[in-house]
Amino acid sequence: MNGLTFDIAHLLAGSLVLVSFMMLYQDRLFALINVFALHAVVLALSVAWQAYIQDAHHLYITAAIALVFKAIVIPVGLHRIIQRLGIHRDIETAVGIGPTMLAGIGLVTLSMVLMLRVTPEADPLAREDLAFALSIILLGLLVMVTRRNAVSQVVGFMSLENGLVLAATGAKGMPLVVEISVAFSILIAFIVIGVFLFRIRERFDSVDVGALDDYRGERR
Amino acid sequence: MTAFSFDAVAAILFIPAAAAAILAALPNYRMTAVVNVIASLLTLLAALSLLVTERPAPGQYLIVDDLNIVFIVLNTFVGFTTSVFSASYIAHELETGRLTAPNLRFYHAMYQIMMFGMNLAFVSNNIGLMWVAVELATLTTVLMVGIYRTHEALEAAWKYFILGSVGIALALFGTILVYMAAQPVVGEGTNAMVWSVLIEKAAHFDPALLSVAFIFLLLGYGTKVGLAPLHAWLPDAHAEGPTPISAVLSGLLLNVALYAVLRFKLLLAASPEAIGPGPLMATMGLTSLIFAAFMLYRRRDIKRLFAYSSIEHMGIIVFAFGMGGPLANFAGLLHMVMHSLTKSAIFFAVGHIAQVKGTQKISEIKGLTESHPGLGWALVIGVVAIAGLPPLGIFMSEFLVVSSTFARHPLLAIPLVFGLLIAFGALLLRLTSLAFGEPRGGTAPVEASYAPMYSHLALVFAAGIYLPAPLVAWFQHVAGILG
Numbered sequence: 001m002n003g004l005t006f007d008i009a010h011l012l013a014g015s016l017v018l019v020s021f022m023m024l025y026q027d028r029l030f031a032l033i034n035v036f037a038l039h040a041v042v043l044a045l046s047v048a049w050q051a052y053i054q055d056a057h058h059l060y061i062t063a064a065i066a067l068v069f070k071a072i073v074i075p076v077g078l079h080r081i082i083q084r085l086g087i088h089r090d091i092e093t094a095v096g097i098g099p100t101m102l103a104g105i106g107l108v109t110l111s112m113v114l115m116l117r118v119t120p121e122a123d124p125l126a127r128e129d130l131a132f133a134l135s136i137i138l139l140g141l142l143v144m145v146t147r148r149n150a151v152s153q154v155v156g157f158m159s160l161e162n163g164l165v166l167a168a169t170g171a172k173g174m175p176l177v178v179e180i181s182v183a184f185s186i187l188i189a190f191i192v193i194g195v196f197l198f199r200i201r202e203r204f205d206s207v208d209v210g211a212l213d214d215y216r217g218e219r220r
Numbered sequence: 221m222t223a224f225s226f227d228a229v230a231a232i233l234f235i236p237a238a239a240a241a242i243l244a245a246l247p248n249y250r251m252t253a254v255v256n257v258i259a260s261l262l263t264l265l266a267a268l269s270l271l272v273t274e275r276p277a278p279g280q281y282l283i284v285d286d287l288n289i290v291f292i293v294l295n296t297f298v299g300f301t302t303s304v305f306s307a308s309y310i311a312h313e314l315e316t317g318r319l320t321a322p323n324l325r326f327y328h329a330m331y332q333i334m335m336f337g338m339n340l341a342f343v344s345n346n347i348g349l350m351w352v353a354v355e356l357a358t359l360t361t362v363l364m365v366g367i368y369r370t371h372e373a374l375e376a377a378w379k380y381f382i383l384g385s386v387g388i389a390l391a392l393f394g395t396i397l398v399y400m401a402a403q404p405v406v407g408e409g410t411n412a413m414v415w416s417v418l419i420e421k422a423a424h425f426d427p428a429l430l431s432v433a434f435i436f437l438l439l440g441y442g443t444k445v446g447l448a449p450l451h452a453w454l455p456d457a458h459a460e461g462p463t464p465i466s467a468v469l470s471g472l473l474l475n476v477a478l479y480a481v482l483r484f485k486l487l488l489a490a491s492p493e494a495i496g497p498g499p500l501m502a503t504m505g506l507t508s509l510i511f512a513a514f515m516l517y518r519r520r521d522i523k524r525l526f527a528y529s530s531i532e533h534m535g536i537i538v539f540a541f542g543m544g545g546p547l548a549n550f551a552g553l554l555h556m557v558m559h560s561l562t563k564s565a566i567f568f569a570v571g572h573i574a575q576v577k578g579t580q581k582i583s584e585i586k587g588l589t590e591s592h593p594g595l596g597w598a599l600v601i602g603v604v605a606i607a608g609l610p611p612l613g614i615f616m617s618e619f620l621v622v623s624s625t626f627a628r629h630p631l632l633a634i635p636l637v638f639g640l641l642i643a644f645g646a647l648l649l650r651l652t653s654l655a656f657g658e659p660r661g662g663t664a665p666v667e668a669s670y671a672p673m674y675s676h677l678a679l680v681f682a683a684g685i686y687l688p689a690p691l692v693a694w695f696q697h698v699a700g701i702l703g
Contacts, residue, residue, distance in 0.1 A: 114432065115432075117428070118426075118428035118429050118431070118432045119400070119426070119428075119429055121404070121426060122400060122404075122426075122429070126400065130396075130397070130400065133393070134393070137389065137390075137393060141386065144382070144386070150378070153382060157382070157385055157386075157389075160386075160389050161389065163393075164389060164392050164393060164396070167393060167396045168392075168396055171396055171399050171400050171403065172403065172408055173403065173408025173409055173412075174396070174399055174413075175348065175409060175410045175413060
């Protein structure tokens with residue numbers, strides 16, 4: 001593998017981590033969704049680049065799905081939902097931005113140390129992809145736990161899935177069945193979430209998951 | 221002969237899938253309930269035929285071996301009895317207006333898709349396919365948990381969905397890591413995800429990578445098993461969904477996730493330099509057991525009480541498999557079967573109890589053995605069984621777990637027995653108020669078939685008295701495979 005192709009792959013995967021960080025400090029829903037769309041675009045580029053250097057044409061499909069579905073369809077849909085629900089006010093982050101960013105840095109360090117240590121013999125590209133992917137997964141989890149709003153938890157979950165796609169494409173020659181399944185799972189997951197959001201909207205006047213906590217079974 | 225046995229595998233997948241399509245199209249709810257029962261029965265028969273027919277050679281996607289047959293037969297059996305219970309339960313829900321006819325259509329179709337997902341997870345030889353199947357089964361149960369659309373049901377479904385998704389995401393990452401570890405040895409492509417190929421060559425995999433992969437898989441699938449501290453979804457999902465779903469969640473879906481963990485445990489055990497999976501599993505199991513045992517005391521909702529009891533028992537099972545060795549594995553396997561049968565029987569009883577009393581609150585249900593002797597005594601037998609009293613089956617399996625622990629790691633037996641006793645106390649405490657004393661709550665007669673719960677309890681009772689030699693030999697063989 002020559003230096004340039006490696007560097008580009010590295011750059012794209014690294015940018016994905018960077019965009020994940022950008023998600024951490026967005027305090028408005030629309031901004032968060034726009035950053036997610038950017039995340040999906042970078043993912044699409046990264047997957048397409050992998051498809052090119054691995055000469056694996058089926059990966060272009062995954063890239064196309066990421067671009068069309070995650071970067072366009074879902075963000076537009078979420079914008080609509082937010083407008084319809086009238087919740088385009090600030091996100092109540094459960095934890096402040098400063099501690100969240102510090103936690104994010106800690107998680108990225110952790111995943112770098114862990115993945116680079118256990119994969120000394122693997123192909124260097126796959127190895128760094130895995131380290132980046134784990135960072136993105138952990139940052140996605142962090143977004144999910146620091147937000148209380150249902151829509152932003154969904155966004156956090158989808159960015160987490162982006163990390164999984166990055167890992168799956170980085171693993172050379174991974175069978176197509178998995179990529180399709182990932183794409184499908186996102187589709188299904190989105191439908192499920194959509195259903196839930198509307199149901200929640202039907203029953204409550206808020207999509208703040210915190211409101212749901214009042215109905216803990218044991219307090220009845 | 222070979223052609224026929226291949227049909228059996230295809231049948232346990234095809235029947236639920238076809239039934240789901242039919243059920244989604246049928247408008248009449250009485251007919252759908254009957255079709256649901258028939259489809260489940262046919263699936264059970266197909267699964268039983270696996271026992272006697274010749275097994276197909278493992279392919280790239282499907283496999284039938286000694287390990288998964290135990291799970292498949294158990295799964296389809298409880299699936300069938302639950303469909304019988306579900307038919308009478310659902311009829312009552314329709315009368316009281318908690319569910320509508322379109323809800324039911326959806327419910328029955330989902331029930332069969334869930335059975336399809338679980339059966340697929342058991343027969344899949346491909347770790348990617350297995351992941352897809354587990355996810356499918358999970359998503360269908362999420363939808364069914366939320367079917368009442370009340371505050372509590374939505375909260376439960378949402379929590380289950382979010383925690384479940386995080387769990388499956390971690391499991392997928394673990395699956396990718398296993399592929400990465402396998403790829404230099406097995407080569408690129410589908411073969412590096414085929415379990416029967418992986419297990420042969422696992423000794424040459426990079427041990428560090430495989431170890432990290434297992435941690436992700438254990439956390440991911442462990443969320444589904446309901447191991448503490450990843451169990452938060454489980455009590456809510458059990459309490460707020462329809463009771464037949466609580467029964468299959470506890471009796472079956474937890475087993476599916478456990479099965480996935482066991483498959484990967486075998487893979488890890490075949491690689492001598494990787495970390496031992498045993499201590500990790502034993503620790504998580506023991507933590508879940510003790511945690512759930514204490515949580516049992518403060519439950520006020522009857523379904524939540526038994527949900528925590530499921531966490532406790534999954535803890536015992538995971539602990540037993542974590543200990544490893546022929547005796548502990550045998551005990552774990554037996555305990556799993558006994559727990560599935562007993563816990564689903566308890567949920568059958570609880571479902572009818574909640575319907576006749578019109579509440580799930582423990583404080584408002586009293587004196588069941590007087591007001592509803594059939595239900596009350598079923599609950600008594602079930603709780604006595606689940607608490608681990610002789611002569612029922614769970615006593616025997618728990619006894620085996622404890623004695624094998626004493627033999628190998630006597631110190632671990634102390635927290636184990638401690639947890640068992642705490643849980644035992646809590647369950648009997650609740651049972652006395654539920655089953656005996658002055659009856660309280662509704663006294664309407666039960667329109668239910670007792671057959672599903674009493675058949676389960678009879679099996680558990682029979683197993684406690686006498687285990688047939690072929691069954692013992694079979695389980696011993698499987699325990700041997702589990703290493």
